[in-house]
Amino acid sequence: MIAVNPYTLTDSATMLRRNLRRMRRYPSLTIFIAGIPVVLLLLFVYVLGGTLGAGLGDVSWGREEYIAYVVPGILLITVAGASQGTAISIAMDMTEGIIARFRTMAIARSAVLTGHVIGSVIQTLLALAIVVAVALLIGFRPTTGAAEWLAAAGLLALAALAISWLSVALGMVPKDVETASNLPMFLVLLPFLSSGFVPTESMPGPLGWFAEHQPFTPIIETVRGLLLGTPIGNSGVLAVAWCVGLSIVGFLWSRRLYDRNPAS
Amino acid sequence: MTATGVRSAIRATGLRKSYGDLVVLDGIDLEVAEGTVYALLGPNGAGKTTAVHIMATLLAADGGDVQIAGHDVAREPDAVRAVIGLTGQVSAVDKLFTGEENLRLMADLRHLGKVDGRRRVDELLERFDLVDAAKKPAATYSGGMRRRLDLAMTLVGDPRIIFLDEPTTGLDPRSRRVMWQLIRELVASGVTILLTTQYLEEADRLAHRIGVLDKGVMVAEGTPNELKRLVPGGHIRLSFTDAPALERAALAFDGAVRDDESLTLQIPSDGRVDSLRALLDRLDAGSIEVGELSVETPDLDDVFLSLTGDHDKEKVPA
Numbered sequence: 001m002i003a004v005n006p007y008t009l010t011d012s013a014t015m016l017r018r019n020l021r022r023m024r025r026y027p028s029l030t031i032f033i034a035g036i037p038v039v040l041l042l043l044f045v046y047v048l049g050g051t052l053g054a055g056l057g058d059v060s061w062g063r064e065e066y067i068a069y070v071v072p073g074i075l076l077i078t079v080a081g082a083s084q085g086t087a088i089s090i091a092m093d094m095t096e097g098i099i100a101r102f103r104t105m106a107i108a109r110s111a112v113l114t115g116h117v118i119g120s121v122i123q124t125l126l127a128l129a130i131v132v133a134v135a136l137l138i139g140f141r142p143t144t145g146a147a148e149w150l151a152a153a154g155l156l157a158l159a160a161l162a163i164s165w166l167s168v169a170l171g172m173v174p175k176d177v178e179t180a181s182n183l184p185m186f187l188v189l190l191p192f193l194s195s196g197f198v199p200t201e202s203m204p205g206p207l208g209w210f211a212e213h214q215p216f217t218p219i220i221e222t223v224r225g226l227l228l229g230t231p232i233g234n235s236g237v238l239a240v241a242w243c244v245g246l247s248i249v250g251f252l253w254s255r256r257l258y259d260r261n262p263a264s
Numbered sequence: 265m266t267a268t269g270v271r272s273a274i275r276a277t278g279l280r281k282s283y284g285d286l287v288v289l290d291g292i293d294l295e296v297a298e299g300t301v302y303a304l305l306g307p308n309g310a311g312k313t314t315a316v317h318i319m320a321t322l323l324a325a326d327g328g329d330v331q332i333a334g335h336d337v338a339r340e341p342d343a344v345r346a347v348i349g350l351t352g353q354v355s356a357v358d359k360l361f362t363g364e365e366n367l368r369l370m371a372d373l374r375h376l377g378k379v380d381g382r383r384r385v386d387e388l389l390e391r392f393d394l395v396d397a398a399k400k401p402a403a404t405y406s407g408g409m410r411r412r413l414d415l416a417m418t419l420v421g422d423p424r425i426i427f428l429d430e431p432t433t434g435l436d437p438r439s440r441r442v443m444w445q446l447i448r449e450l451v452a453s454g455v456t457i458l459l460t461t462q463y464l465e466e467a468d469r470l471a472h473r474i475g476v477l478d479k480g481v482m483v484a485e486g487t488p489n490e491l492k493r494l495v496p497g498g499h500i501r502l503s504f505t506d507a508p509a510l511e512r513a514a515l516a517f518d519g520a521v522r523d524d525e526s527l528t529l530q531i532p533s534d535g536r537v538d539s540l541r542a543l544l545d546r547l548d549a550g551s552i553e554v555g556e557l558s559v560e561t562p563d564l565d566d567v568f569l570s571l572t573g574d575h576d577k578e579k580v581p582a
Contacts, residue, residue: 007375014372018358025360025401097354101417104320106345107373 008108015115022089023123029085034127037078038134044070044197045138052198064139071135072223073196076216078131079124079159080191083184086120086164087171091180094172113254117164124160125153142227152226158243159219163187165250172257191216215242271334273298273425273456274319278328281314288314290480291328296458296473301451303471304460305568310477312460313353316429319458320350332425349423351414353430359403363394363413366402370420388416392446408439415446426450428459432466444470464568476571483571491567499530500543503556513552517543533559 023030044052045067053066093099093116102112132140142149170183193211194200200211211217218238225232274296281289288311296302304312317323319330321341329336335343350356357366367388371381389395392412397405402413411431418426431447432440447470451457461467467474468488476484476491484491504510504527513529514522521530533539540559547554 010375011373014369017372018361018369021365022358022360096359097352097356098358100322100352100354101350101356102373103322104345104348104350105373105421106342 011111019119034130083167086167090171162246169253280327300472303467306477349418374421
């Protein structure tokens with residue numbers, strides 16, 4: 001499945017350098033990826049936070065408590081939101097004809113895709129750093145130590161990997177950039193239907209069930225536990241399993257789309 | 265027609281491809297000898313690009329097989345990719361990158377190493393007249409510059425066989441001439457080239473052999489001279505000053521092609537003096553006033569039109 005090509009690593013590194021350079025040439029995409037979650041964070045904390053905080057458990061709770069609750073959700077919004085950028089950049093590549101050139105060169109088949117995915121994970125981590133900085137600035141106070149921070153960062157990177165592989169596939173499904181930029185929209189909306197903004201128990205029947213069982217909820221619960229010391233339970237295992245599973249699905253799907261005949 | 269002892273760089277037999285009910289290639293055979301230029305000539309939609317995409321490992325054929333430098337495209341695509349280069353219709357450059365960065369990228373992907381890569385990039389920038397534009401993003405390049413960069417990128421890996429899919433479409437006359445010169449230099453260095461074109465003049469000037477492709481079928485194949493011989497002779501072109509004169513002349517000459525808009529009549533002729541005299545006698549006998557007369561020898565336009573059964577008899581301006 002993974003081609004035995006001595007140059008797989010070299011070629012992937014070359015492609016990664018290409019994508020990072022493109023990101024620098026086109027910085028508005030990265031700014032957009034970090035900007036949307038920052039706006040949402042401020043919106044949820046300052047507009048809705050007072051009321052939502054009181055509904056979390058104790059009526060005496062408010063904005064302060066809601067910041068702590070909502071940040072893990074916002075972090076996952078950041079991860080999911082990056083999918084649009086990834087889909088756009090791979091779709092741009094596909095329409096520009098340079099991919100056809102790559103396909104006719106004796107380079108490792110997966111290098112083009114790997115370059116996009118790793119580039120987009122790095123882009124997501126940069127955006128996450130910006131979001132965390134803003135969160136800390138407005139009063140987010142994590143209660144755990146460095147090891148837990150590192151574990152949370154690791155899990156977020158894993159989630160970014162899964163989302164990136166899926167978005168690379170989504171970016172290759174349509175033939176035009178416009179459609180490609182809209183396809184990952186459901187990924188962007190999914191974190192809202194999770195435990196990220198309000199507890200799943202507060203949602204009505206089927207919606208609550210969906211929110212409880214969709215992949216973002218265990219990831220958010222695990223990040224929340226790692227940063228704030230809330231109980232994690234089996235969420236950690238579920239989170240890692242979802243990320244690995246979705247990465248594999250995205251990888252295989254992308255490979256198939258990349259190998260399919262171009263033009264029709 | 266390949267001379268004995270010369271290896272063929274490209275050999276395709278019975279190439280077929282369809283999309284659903286639409287047959288794009290209906291059993292194409294072609295052979296290109298090493299170090300020569302082969303032009304695949306045809307109108308839009310003839311199947312030229314599809315044929316090139318199959319030969320360049322971009323597309324799988326439904327039937328037939330293709331050998332590139334002795335390697336089968338379906339079974340050993342990577343061996344084929346190691347010896348070929350493709351410059352397609354859609355410009356395959358990274359527009360956010362500068363010309364130099366695009367070439368560096370190719371050098372990295374060809375695993376040339378730092379020193380060799382840099383030398384090769386500098387050499388190509390020089391040769392393709394891109395030194396001044398080297399540090400500018402490709403998005404700012406003119407059509408001709410982008411096409412030159414595109415070809416330069418193809419050459420980074422020193423491919424032995426190059427596919428050029430409509431290399432001059434959309435270029436201004438000067439850029440087109442520059443491109444032709446670059447192609448000639450490549451051939452002189454021993455590279456084999458298969459190019460597609462809609463321009464008859466281009467095929468005539470560059471190619472050793474030409475295949476005329478129409479609706480997925482190779483309707484003729486040979487050297488430019490062989491193809492010209494397929495059309496029995498040239499024609500005599502008469503221009504008239506009014507429509508009634510054209511009308512009378514058209515009635516007097518069977519098999520003549522009339523054009524009511526330009527008030528001209530094309531009469532098939534071998535261009536010899538006695539047949540010209542006979543024609544003039546006939547015009548005199550019918551008292552037909554002729555504005556202008558010109559004798560035209562056959563060119564590839566005539567071949568093209570007679571072979572592809574083009575519906576309008578309009579000539580493609582060369």
